[in-house]
Amino acid sequence: MNLSATDLCLTVDGVEHLRNVTATFQPGRLHTVIGRTMAGKTTLLRALAGLQKVDSGSLTRAGTDFLKTPVWRRDTAMVYQQFINYPHLNVFDNVAFPLKRAGLSRDEIRRWVRQSLASVGLADFERRKPSQLSGGQQQRVAMARALARGTGILLLDEPLANLDYKLREQLRDEFKALFSDRGDTIVIYTTTEPAEAMMLGDVVLVMHEGRILQTGTPQEVFERPATTTVASIINDPPMNIFAGRLEGGRVTVAGFQATHVSAHLADLPDGSYQFGLRATDVSLASSGVEGEVTFVEISGSETFVHVVVGEAPFVVQIEGIHDVALGDPVKLRLRPDRLFAFDEQGTLVRTPSYDLASVEGR
Amino acid sequence: MAQLDIVDVGHAYAPGAEEERWALKPLNLTFASGKTYALVGPSGCGKTTLLNILSGLVRPSRGQVLFDGVDVTALPTKARNIAQVFQFPVIYKSMTVYDNLAFPLQCRRWDKARIDAKVRQVAEALDLHDRLEQPARGLTADDKQLISLGRGLVRDDVAAVLMDEPLTVIDPQLKFSLRRKIREITEQFRPTVIYVTHDQYEAMSFAQEVLVMKDGRAVQQGTPEQLFEAPSSAYVGYFIGSPPMNFLTVDRSDGRFALGGRTLSAAWDIPRNTAGIQIGIRPEYVKVVTEPGPNTFSGRLRGVSDHGAQRVLEVEVAGQLVRTKTPREEGVPVGEEVFVHLPRAKVLPYADGQLVLRS
């Protein structure tokens, strides 16, 4: 029972929220929709749930016209970015609410609610009101309610976006376990974070300005990003994209010339290209392209150095925490063997070989 | 710019509560003049209480707050000469950008020419100079935050700038540029800054020194590098870094440590008389290798999590889970049987959750 969207379009006040969105969502798989804020992810979920009318296009499930099915009969559960629960009901009744509507018996309701609350680690909070819970706990209640009913479609709209960094990390791991055996539920999960999309998704859909740019397994999307836009969305920090020339398999960018011919680029015709290089494939070195440090960001365990070379901005990712002073001149080493080549319109033409999955650690 | 000292300051919202339940347990801290600090910790850790004590909104149940050696514990906010940037942008709605920046100086009855020069100088630094005559209410949230900061910077004698989660309501797209701008400006004006956040990313990116708080206690104070390389407690190891630090229980025999029967050597003396020793090591430093060797232990690959440029591998070693972060290009080992190498220099000893390093 696939859920198939074809050419969904929606324009509100001159802004195109959905542009010919075509996608098939399969039972038993988790689909992550990744895109920046305002990419149309939420609109897509709301359209699938029936909360948002579309201008044109079709939506079918098991041969029925889903667009004509009212919200309350769509067999769909949703978890919102904001922690939405019924404020007047305690945790137990919140989770029981959809079950009561479905007409389950008292005992069944109790069993399902207990099981569902246990799975999100809230077994001891049955009598609390949502307002007496922390943000993370509130989102767990919402999860439990969505899971308890066992709907055919489960939509999650950036469920971790409003949580603390550590809680996000923790819940991401919990979600992975929760989603691992959802039977034949169609799960669709939106996020802005590449790591989340990659680690949770069976299928990744990359969305930008209302369009779906690419659909594939996490590996496919990450290793073969169809366009520069996809490459920048699926990488965190975004992939460094810069214009350059290729002559005889040799790359020339302002101030940088590959010393080695990169094998994977050797058979490409000479000409102008856009090149992409991940932040992990650029490093600070004693010799190389000269640039100036404009900003340094530190996550818990990585240092991101923002360097400007001439006019072109680069991000360098270094493992561990390093003290780099702003305004310092630095030299960058770019790895030619890791270059992605895109044509001038931004379409992928060559990718570095990642056929290393079977190679044991070197 | 002033040096701020917190002397034995503690606070309980409910009077007469036992010390264990105080929102802020008594502590001593020094914030040096002209440096940037971040207070970081989960909600309810006491960081906001501490900030409110500094700003004068909360009067501590005990202890003293000193600004450049002067006791200000009993002084109201108004008399403390601090500046504050709030979570939600606060501007004077009825005024222009110019008047917003000039307001603190008008309150201090500076003369017009002096105000004008100062306002223009600060506006220049904030990139607001071309919008001075606009009504401030029409600005975007990130620009409003800059105005809040600017109202502190125009007063050249301000003791400290307090920032309370200033990026919370900023659009994700704009967070990066605002963070960068705030950093640039503080480097230029060098005020004493105390920045409160629950986000380790913000804290580490912004501050010269980070103070990790938990349950009303200051757990560790140090540079971002110190927090990463030598977390003083298991909590800091967990809180800073993603995935968190690995902690493994080790056996002890003949004054040596062993993991799963194999000797584990480390770069430190084994602490005496400490039971229940755990070793901590960052996932970044754990290496998956193909062959046995010194400090290398056999394990089973239990899970792989694809984060993109990195993968996180979960390996079970001697019944305990070790996480390691490996670059994508290194691939995933074939088969379940793997070896993990724990570099001698990166292994740290913890007893009862506290770092027990003696050098």
Place this chain on the structure above:
Amino acid sequence: MDGLRRHKSMFLLPGLLTLFLIIIFPLLFTIRVSFSGWNVSNPRMNFIGGANYTAMLHDSRFWASITRLVLLAGGTVLIQYVIGFGMALLVWRNVRGRRFWRVLFLVPMMTTPVVMAAIWQTIFHESLGPVNDLLGMLGLTRIPWLTESGPALAALMTVEVWQWTPFMFLLLLAGLLSLPKEPFMAAAIDGAGTWRTFWKVTFPLMAPVSVAAIVIRLIEASKLSDSVYVLTSGGPGSSTETPGYYLYIQGLRDQQTGYSGAMSLTYLVLMIVTLTVVAALLTRAFKLKGES
């Protein structure tokens, strides 16, 4: 939430139709009757053209009552706003017995205007009322409150202020209580004093509530007639007559139904136009002060 067309009408229509049906007949009736000569001796719905309107144009008593209403309503609402805001500010934060004052200051708006007007009539009684008694104790001359036009207007305004300042107080206090703390902290940090804080922070933040409260009160005040009926019966002469009360005399007491219909419509249209203009002006004026 679209695609729910059937349901949304089911929610809206019962209320909308009820109000519409209750209101539409009186409106149509009034329009029609204003073109008829319906009066006590000839209660028929005939057609006499615009005669009622022509007569009204020359009815100086009507126009005087309109002018009086504008002054009365404008004046009392302004006083109510100033006192209401002041009292709300005083009991907003640190004050002993806060709850007691708040309840007490709300009480008058809960009471029936006509009933209290009857009490006020005894209070303003020239010889037996306590007001003149108090004036006497202060060594001042007694004032014929309800029998001389100036004092009668003052008495009427006093009653209005007493009755409805609490309403202003309620709305403004609720507004104050919902204000965020941060702007006040920011002002304290910037070194602003009490006065500056009020004009630069409190007042601009309260602008939307202020506009709403003033407009609501103006709407209610423009209907002023009950208290006039009880307190002064429009007297002495017609010196405290409001349009509402004059309409009552013409339409109900003297049963000049057609003529009062014409005046009713004129009064209604004038009120709607004036209040719309005032609301727009207030919004503009306060916008300059604050609110986006």
Place this chain on the structure above:
Amino acid sequence: MRSHLYPVFKYTVIALWACFVAGPFFWAMTTSFKNANAVQGGPTYIPWVQYKPTLTGWRNIFGGAGGIDVIDPFVNSAIITIAASAISLALGSLAAYALSRYRFRLGFIKNSDIVFFFVSQRIMPPVVLVIPFFYLLQWGGLLDSIPGLVIVTVALLLPIAVWVMVDFFNGIPREIDEMAMLDGCPPFQTFVRAILPNSLPGLTVAAMFCAVFGWNDFFFAFRLTFTEVQTLPQAVVALNSSIPPWWTLSAAALFGVAPLILLALWVERYLSKGNLSGAVR
């Protein structure tokens, strides 16, 4: 810096205003225990000291000789207020919910215009409405009856209910409705099960305003009921028409305003919780 005189000034102002607010009640209270002699003797304030208190006034309002009986008008007023408030709240919250959640468009008419239509009915002076209402009720045989008065009172109260509830519903996240629908509730159930239980503060405020304006209405009752039905304000004002028996008038007035004064106590609770704020904006 604040001067030391500020607290003195503050409490003086509060006390003066409190005297002004409480004055009429104090006067009515003291007068209600007087008799003709005490009143005719000029203004006095303190019972036992300045005059000898009697219960004449209070006896008179409960059917004593030469007085009235306030019980029947009280019951009438209560029935009318409660019925009209209930109808207004029910119809008003349904309409307010629709206006807050759905988009209506009829030519140039939008949601805000419909809200304005409701609220603008407050501008209608009762004196304009009362003559047509007279004929309307006469035509329906409802003149001088409780149902008739309930209908016209609804016209007074419905705008208030809509005004308060639209603002209140706008403050409830739409996601709650959406979630209820996803959880299997059709729209009406969504309203009843998910929204109404969360609307108690709003309904309370709306009910309070309805009660105040319903209970205190005088004009409609005055012109549309005569002998069969008399409301409390009518009964009190009737005492005022001839030579005023001040003691009876005062007792009746206090009796008439007492129920809503109790309401003020309750309203203050909501005020401190900040629940009213939504209704103000």
